[in-house]
Amino acid sequence: MCLAVPAKIMKKDNAMATVEVEGIRRKISLMLLPEANQGDFVLMHAGFAIQIIDEAEAELTMQLLKEAAQNDDA
Template identity: 35%
Template sequence: MCLAVPGKIISINHHENPLLQTGRVSFGGVIKEMSLAYIPTAKVDDYAIVHAGFAISLLNIEEAESTLTYLQQISERNISRNQ
Protein backbone atom coordinates (compact mmCIF):
# COMPACT_ATOMS: atom_id res chain seq x y z
CA MET A 1 0.00 0.00 0.00
CA CYS A 2 1.27 3.47 -0.86
CA LEU A 3 0.61 6.56 1.18
CA ALA A 4 1.00 10.14 0.05
CA VAL A 5 0.60 12.90 2.62
CA PRO A 6 0.17 16.66 2.41
CA GLY A 7 3.03 18.91 3.43
CA LYS A 8 3.61 22.65 3.37
CA ILE A 9 6.47 23.95 1.25
CA ILE A 10 8.55 26.23 3.46
CA SER A 11 11.47 26.94 1.14
CA ILE A 12 12.56 26.23 -2.42
CA ASN A 13 16.08 25.61 -3.68
CA HIS A 14 15.77 26.96 -7.21
CA HIS A 15 17.85 25.29 -9.87
CA GLU A 16 18.34 26.18 -13.53
CA ASN A 17 17.24 22.63 -14.39
CA PRO A 18 13.66 22.24 -13.08
CA LEU A 19 14.18 18.49 -12.73
CA LEU A 20 16.73 19.19 -9.99
CA GLN A 21 14.65 21.69 -8.02
CA THR A 22 14.06 20.74 -4.40
CA GLY A 23 12.32 22.24 -1.43
CA ARG A 24 11.95 21.88 2.30
CA VAL A 25 8.52 20.57 3.20
CA SER A 26 6.98 20.63 6.67
CA PHE A 27 4.81 17.77 7.89
CA GLY A 28 3.43 19.14 11.13
CA GLY A 29 6.87 20.42 12.16
CA VAL A 30 8.90 17.52 10.74
CA ILE A 31 10.87 19.05 7.88
CA LYS A 32 12.21 17.02 4.96
CA GLU A 33 13.95 17.88 1.70
CA MET A 34 11.81 16.80 -1.28
CA SER A 35 12.10 16.85 -5.05
CA LEU A 36 9.82 19.44 -6.67
CA ALA A 37 10.50 18.14 -10.22
CA TYR A 38 6.85 17.17 -10.76
CA ILE A 39 5.45 20.53 -9.62
CA PRO A 40 7.67 23.24 -11.16
CA THR A 41 5.06 25.94 -10.46
CA ALA A 42 5.19 25.35 -6.69
CA LYS A 43 5.67 28.35 -4.41
CA VAL A 44 6.56 28.77 -0.75
CA ASP A 45 3.44 28.23 1.43
CA ASP A 46 1.81 25.92 -1.14
CA TYR A 47 0.66 22.51 0.03
CA ALA A 48 1.77 19.46 -1.91
CA ILE A 49 0.99 15.78 -1.84
CA VAL A 50 4.29 13.99 -1.18
CA HIS A 51 5.22 10.36 -1.76
CA ALA A 52 8.63 8.69 -1.52
CA GLY A 53 10.57 11.94 -1.52
CA PHE A 54 8.70 13.55 -4.41
CA ALA A 55 6.06 16.25 -4.28
CA ILE A 56 3.65 14.86 -6.86
CA SER A 57 0.85 17.44 -6.97
CA LEU A 58 -0.34 20.67 -5.44
CA LEU A 59 -3.54 20.95 -3.46
CA ASN A 60 -5.49 23.82 -2.00
CA ILE A 61 -5.25 24.76 1.65
CA GLU A 62 -8.76 23.51 2.47
CA GLU A 63 -8.01 20.02 1.14
CA ALA A 64 -4.66 19.95 2.94
CA GLU A 65 -6.10 21.07 6.28
CA SER A 66 -8.98 18.61 6.00
CA THR A 67 -6.60 15.71 5.35
CA LEU A 68 -4.26 16.79 8.15
CA THR A 69 -7.21 16.99 10.56
CA TYR A 70 -8.28 13.44 9.65
CA LEU A 71 -4.73 12.15 10.13
CA GLN A 72 -4.52 13.86 13.54
CA GLN A 73 -7.85 12.33 14.60
CA ILE A 74 -6.69 8.86 13.55
CA SER A 75 -3.46 9.33 15.49
CA GLU A 76 -5.31 10.48 18.62
CA ARG A 77 -7.71 7.49 18.45
CA ASN A 78 -4.81 5.07 18.12
CA ILE A 79 -3.00 6.64 21.08
CA SER A 80 -6.10 6.48 23.29
CA ARG A 81 -6.70 2.81 22.35
CA ASN A 82 -3.15 1.88 23.31
CA GLN A 83 -3.29 3.48 26.76
Protein backbone atom coordinates in the same frame (compact mmCIF):
# COMPACT_ATOMS: atom_id res chain seq x y z
CA MET B 1 -0.69 0.74 0.79
CA CYS B 2 0.75 4.09 -0.28
CA LEU B 3 0.09 7.33 1.54
CA ALA B 4 0.65 10.91 0.45
CA VAL B 5 0.96 13.48 3.23
CA PRO B 6 0.19 17.21 2.92
CA ALA B 7 3.17 19.51 3.40
CA LYS B 8 3.78 23.25 3.08
CA ILE B 9 6.70 24.43 0.94
CA MET B 10 8.82 26.65 3.16
CA LYS B 11 11.70 27.17 0.71
CA LYS B 12 12.26 26.33 -2.95
CA ASP B 13 15.73 25.79 -4.38
CA ASN B 14 15.56 24.81 -8.06
CA ALA B 15 14.11 21.28 -8.19
CA MET B 16 14.23 20.79 -4.41
CA ALA B 17 12.07 22.17 -1.62
CA THR B 18 12.13 22.30 2.15
CA VAL B 19 8.66 21.38 3.39
CA GLU B 20 7.05 21.33 6.80
CA VAL B 21 4.66 18.73 8.20
CA GLU B 22 3.45 19.19 11.77
CA GLY B 23 6.55 21.21 12.66
CA ILE B 24 9.00 18.77 11.07
CA ARG B 25 11.02 19.96 8.09
CA ARG B 26 12.55 17.84 5.35
CA LYS B 27 13.80 18.19 1.80
CA ILE B 28 11.80 16.77 -1.09
CA SER B 29 12.06 16.79 -4.86
CA LEU B 30 9.95 19.03 -7.07
CA MET B 31 10.96 17.17 -10.24
CA LEU B 32 7.37 15.95 -10.73
CA LEU B 33 5.84 19.32 -9.82
CA PRO B 34 8.18 22.11 -10.99
CA GLU B 35 5.38 24.70 -10.91
CA ALA B 36 5.07 24.46 -7.10
CA ASN B 37 6.28 27.53 -5.20
CA GLN B 38 7.10 28.65 -1.69
CA GLY B 39 3.91 28.85 0.36
CA ASP B 40 2.09 26.18 -1.67
CA PHE B 41 0.66 23.09 -0.01
CA VAL B 42 1.54 19.86 -1.77
CA LEU B 43 0.93 16.18 -1.37
CA MET B 44 4.25 14.50 -0.62
CA HIS B 45 4.94 10.83 -1.36
CA ALA B 46 8.24 8.97 -1.24
CA GLY B 47 10.27 12.19 -1.15
CA PHE B 48 8.47 13.83 -4.08
CA ALA B 49 5.79 16.53 -4.33
CA ILE B 50 3.07 14.97 -6.48
CA GLN B 51 0.16 17.45 -6.41
CA ILE B 52 -0.60 21.02 -5.34
CA ILE B 53 -3.57 21.27 -2.96
CA ASP B 54 -5.24 24.18 -1.18
CA GLU B 55 -4.71 24.93 2.50
CA ALA B 56 -8.20 23.78 3.52
CA GLU B 57 -7.69 20.39 1.89
CA ALA B 58 -4.26 20.06 3.55
CA GLU B 59 -5.74 20.81 6.99
CA LEU B 60 -8.64 18.40 6.49
CA THR B 61 -6.31 15.62 5.35
CA MET B 62 -3.99 16.12 8.34
CA GLN B 63 -6.98 16.01 10.71
CA LEU B 64 -8.18 12.76 9.14
CA LEU B 65 -4.69 11.24 9.41
CA LYS B 66 -4.54 12.21 13.11
CA GLU B 67 -7.96 10.63 13.73
CA ALA B 68 -6.90 7.45 11.95
CA ALA B 69 -3.75 7.25 14.05
CA GLN B 70 -5.75 7.70 17.27
CA ASN B 71 -8.17 4.96 16.23
CA ASP B 72 -5.26 2.67 15.43
CA ASP B 73 -3.89 3.15 18.97
CA ALA B 74 -7.20 2.10 20.55
